[in-house]
Amino acid sequence: NKMTIINNEIKNAIDLIWNNKFKEAEEIFSSKSSSTPRYSLHNAETAFLKSFITANELETENALLKLKQTKELAEQSIRIFESNKVPQNYFPPNIKTKEDFKNHILDCKIVLGDSLYMLAVLQITRDHKFKGCFNLRKSWKIFEDTLRQVKDDEENGFQYSSDLTELLRFGCGFFYFAVSIIPQKYLKLVELVGFKADRDMGLMYLKDCLSKGGIRTPFATMVILFNNLLLPRGLYNPTHQLNEAQQLIEKNLEKYPYGSLFQVMGSHCYRKQCKIDMGLQCMEVAISNCNSLSKAPLIYKYELANCYCIKLQWDKAIQVFEELVKEEKFQIRALCSLQLGSCYIINGQKEKGIQSFNNIKNFCKKSSSVDIVINKQAQRYINNGGSFSVLEVLYLRRDMAKMEKSLANKTMDILNSIGKKLGVDKPIPQQTVQPISNNTTINNISLSTSSFLSRTFSNLTKKKEEIQQNDILIHDRAAYLLLKGAIYKSIDLYDQSMECFEELLSMSHLLTEKFYIPYSYYELSEGYYHKKNNAKALENILKCNKFTGYEWEDPLKVRLRVTLDQLKRDGAGISNDDYSDEDIISNNGNVNSDDLLLEEMNELEIEEKETQLRNKLANNSNYNNKQTPQNNSKQQIYYLENNQITSPHLINIPSPSIIQDRSCDNKNFIERVPSL
Template identity: 25%
Template sequence: MAEGFAKNGMEPIEFDDVRLALAGINLMLNNGFQESDMLFNKYRQYSPLMSAGASFVSTMHAVMTFEEEKISAAMQMLKSTENLCATDEGFLESIKSKLGSKPASKETAQLTVAERLERQIIIGDCQLYMAMLTFIKQELSAYVKGGWVLRKAWKIYNRAYREVTDLIAYCEWRTGQKDLPSADTLGRLLGAVSFGFGLFQLTISMIPPSLLKIVNMLGFRVERDIGLKCLKTASKSQDMKAPLATLSLLWYHLVATPFFALGSGGAEQGLCEAEKILRENEASYPTSALFLFFKGRLLRLRCQNEESLAVYNQALEACKDQREIQLLCVYEISWSQLLKLNFAEALSGFQRLKEESRWSQCYYAYLSAICYGAQGKIPEARDMFKQVPKFAQKKRNPLELYTVRKAQQFLKAGKKNQTREYVMLLALEVLYLWRALPTCDTDDLQKMLQECGKVTDQSLISMGFLIEGSIHSILGNRDEAMTCFEAALAKSSSPHQEQHVAPFACYELGVLYLEKAEDGYKDYDFENRLRIRVHAVLRHMKDVPVEQPEPEEDREVEDDD
C-alpha cells in the first residue's frame, strides 16, 4: 500500500499502487491511452510507482510522435519522478549512514528495504527513458549526452539487480525473520529490475562491433542471452512493466531478429516463441492494437499475407483514437501491399505517412514515387522523386542518404530511361535490402522474376542479377541462384553499378556454398571429415558477434532541385 508524502503538501491517502500501476499499463495496452493517462496522473503525486507510470505513458507519446513539445514534457515528468524517488542522502552520505558516522535522514529511515530498492529501480528507468528521448534528436551532442545518461542508468541497474538477487538469497536463508519483504514483493522487485536490466542488455548487444568496443570501455558488459532471460523473468512478474517486457520480447522476435538475422537458433525458433507469447496473452489483450500489430507481423513473416492484412486492418480499427499507433499499422498495411505488388493500394498509405508522420518524410516520398512509377505513372513518379531531397532532414542519416541518392540517379537518367521497368527494379531493390523477399508468396516471387528479366538499363544489370539470384534462392533453385550471384559479381565491376551489389552477392554466394558443401555431395572419400569441418565453420560463425549495419560515412545530402 502506498501513502501520500507530507513534502508534497497533500493529505496522505492509502491505495494499492502496485495493483493500480499494473491496471494503468493494461488500460494503455488495451487501447485506453487517455484512461491510463488519467489514472496515473490522478495518483502520481502520492506514489513513486504511479509517477513512474505517468512518466512512461508520456515517454511513449513522445517517442511515437517525435514532437518537440511532447519530448520536453516527457523529460520534465521524468525529472519530477526522479525527484519524488530521490532520498535526501547521496552516495557518500549513504555510506556514512551505514558506517554509523552520520544518521540517516528521517524520510530515508522510514523507507523499507523494498521501498528503497523500488525507488532505485525507478530512477534507473527514468535515466533509460531520458537517454532514449535524447537519442531521438540524432545529433552528435545528443549522442554524447545520451551515452552519459545511459552509463548512469547501467550503474543503477547493475547495483539494484545485485541487491535484489542478494536479498532474495538472504530471505531464503532467513525464512523466519518477520521484518523481511514477502516473496511476492521480492518477485515483483526482481521483475521490475529485470525489465530495465534485460532491455538494456538486449538493446546494447545489437549495436555494431566497432561501437561495442567503445561501450565496453565505458564499463558496459552486455550479453544478449542474459537480456532475453531477464525480459522473460520480468514478463512473468506482477510488476507494472511485465506487459512491457512481453512487448519487448515480441519486438525482438518479430522485428529485430528477422531484419538483422540475429540469433543462432534460426528464424523459425523466434517465430515459434513469439506465437507462444501471443497465445498466452490473447485473453488479457484480445483487442489490443499493439498485440494485433505483432500478430500481423507474425503472419506476414510466415508468408500468410492475406491473413496478415486482415489482422493489421483489425488493429487499425482498434486504435482509431490513437494516431501514432494508427500510423504504425498504416505502414505495415502499405508494406504488405507492396509485397503483393499492389502498388495503388500501397501508394495511398505511403502518401498518408508522408503527410502525417514526423519520421522520415524523405523515405515515404521515395516509396510513394516507386509506387507511382511501378504503375507506369512516370510523370507523377518524376515529380515525387524531385521532392525526396527536399524532405531530407538529417544530413548524415543512412536511410535518407540512400533514398536521396537513388532519387537523384533516376532524375539524372533522362526521360528516355525513366521507364516503368526502371522503377520496378527500384521497388524490388527495397524489398531485397529490407529482407522482405522471403515473406512473399510463390506467385508474387514468380512475377518478380519476370520483372528482373525485363531490365535493359546497363546501370541496373548487376542489381537485377542480385535480386533474381535472391528470388531463385528463396524458391529453392540453388544452381540458378549461384549463376545469378556470380553474374552480379562480374557485372558489378562495370561503370555506374551500385557499390553494395558486390558485397551482398559475395554474402549470398557464401551462404549457398556452405549449404552446397554440407548437403550437395555424398558418398565421397573422407565425407565425415569434411562435414565436421563445415560444422566447425558454422559454429565459429555463430560464435562471432553479429555485425549490425555500421554507421555510414559522414556525407552531406545534396538538395537537387
C-alpha cells in the same frame, strides 16, 4: 516478502495501456505523476509507447520531456528518502519503518534506471547516438549498484518486496537487450565505455519476467516479440522463434483483445510465414483499434502500405503513401516519399515518381543518417529512371523473402519485363563495358572559339554521355542480377541464385554504386551455408565484412553480426540446418542469474579500468613519440587491436516453462479481436 509496492491502481492502469486505452491510463497516472516517481514513470511510458505507434515528432518530444521529468523526480526523491524524510505528496504517504524506506528507495532507483534507458532508446532512434550511449551508461551504473546492494542486503537477512526484485530484473534485461541492438559503429563506443552487448543475458531476464506475471509481463513480451520477429535470424531456422512468438501473441490477445501492438506483431508473424493476407488483416484491425488516439497510428499505416507492396498492389500502396507524405510531423516521411516514387514508376506514372524523388530533399532531417542515404538513393533513381526502385526497396526491407511462391513468380516476371525493356536481361557485351573513370578529364576542358577545340569539346561531350549511359547500363544489370538472385533464393533455387551473385561480383570493378558488392557476398554466404559448405560461407561473409562506407550499410551490418557469430559456432561443429539460435540456451543445470549478472558487471568494471589504463598509456606513448609518425601509427594500431570487440559469451539457463516446442497451429489472431 509479502510487502507490495505496486498497488492495484497501477496494475489496472497498465492493463489499460496494453489494451489500447491510453487516455484512461494517463488519467490514472497523471493524478500522482508530479510527486511519485512510479506513477511518473508509467505516465511517461504511455507516451513512450504512443510515440512508436504514431512516429509523430510531437509525440516523441512529449515522451522525451516526460522521461526527463521522471528522471529528475526520481533523483530528487532518492535524496529525500536517504535523509530519512518522505517527499511531499508522495504516494503512499504512510512510510515509517526502515523496511518501508529501503523498499521505496529501491523503487525510485529502478524508476531512475528505467527512465534513463527509455530516454536512451528514443535518443538513439532519433540519431542522437552519443546522448543515447551516455544515458545507457548511466542506466547501467544505476542497475549495477542497485543489484549489488539488493544482493548484499538479502545476504544480511533483509528481504525486499518481490514486486521490486521482478522490476529490477526486467530493467536489467531490457537494458542488456537495448545495448545488443545498437548499430555496430556505435557499439564499439558503448563497449569501450564499460559494458558489453549481451542479448542472451537480456532475454534470460525478460523471459523470467514472463513466468512471474507481474506488471512488466506485457512489456517483456513485446521485447521478446521484437527480438523474434523484427531482428535478423541470420542463417538459422526461424521456426522456433515463430512458434514462440505465435504462442505469446495469442495469449496476450486473449487478455488484451484491443491491444493493437500485439496485432502488429501478429502481422509480422504471419508475414514471416509468407501469409501476407492474414498479416494485412492484422494491420487493418490494429489501425481500427486506434480510433481513440489523438494522433493517427502512422507507423501502422506505413506497415499496411508495405503489405500492399508485398502483394504487388501498387494502387493501394500509393493511396496510403500519399497520405503519409502529407503528415508534416511523421518521422519517416522521406522514406515514404522514396517508396511512393518507386510505386508511381512501377505503376506507369514516371513523372509523378520523379517528382516524389525530388521532394525527398524537403523531408530530410539533418540529424538523420538514414535520411541522407534515402536522399542519395532518390538522386540515383532520378538519374537512372528508377525502373528497379520498387523492387530494390522490397529487397532491402527483406520483403521479397516473405512472398508466397506465386507472388515470387509474379515478381520475377515483372523483373524480367523491366530487364528486357532496359536491355539488361542478358549479359552486357564486353565492348560496351567501360569504367566510369574514363571521363575524368572531361570536366577540365575549357571552352574556346577555335573550331578545333569546339569539335574536340563536342566529341568529348558525346563520349561523356556515352560513358554515362554505359554506367547506367552496368548498374541496371547489377540491380537486375541482385534482385533476380534474391527471388531465386526466396523459392529455394540456390544454384541459380548464386550464379546471379557470382556474375554481379565479376562486374565489381565497374561499379561506382558499391552496396551491390557486399550484399552479393552476403547472399553468396547464405547460399553456401544452405549447400552445407561452411568454409565457403565463412569466406564470403568475411569478404562482405571488410566493406564499409556504402549505402544501406547499417541493415546489412546487423545481419552480418548475427551471421558471423553463427558461422563461428558452426565451425565448432555444434549446429545444423535445424539448429535455432535459441538452442544456445541449454536446459542443463540451475543457474543463479543474479550471480551471473553481478559477475558480468564485475568483469565490465575491470575491463573499464583496463581500458582507461590502456588509453592513458597510449596517450603517453603518442606524446613521447610525436616526432616519429611511423612509430606513432603503429602504436595506435596496437592499442586498437587490443580493444577489439569480442562476441558476447553464451550463458546456460533453463528454458522458461511458457515456451513449448510445437509446430505452429496457425490460429487466426484476428478472430480474437471483437469488431468495433
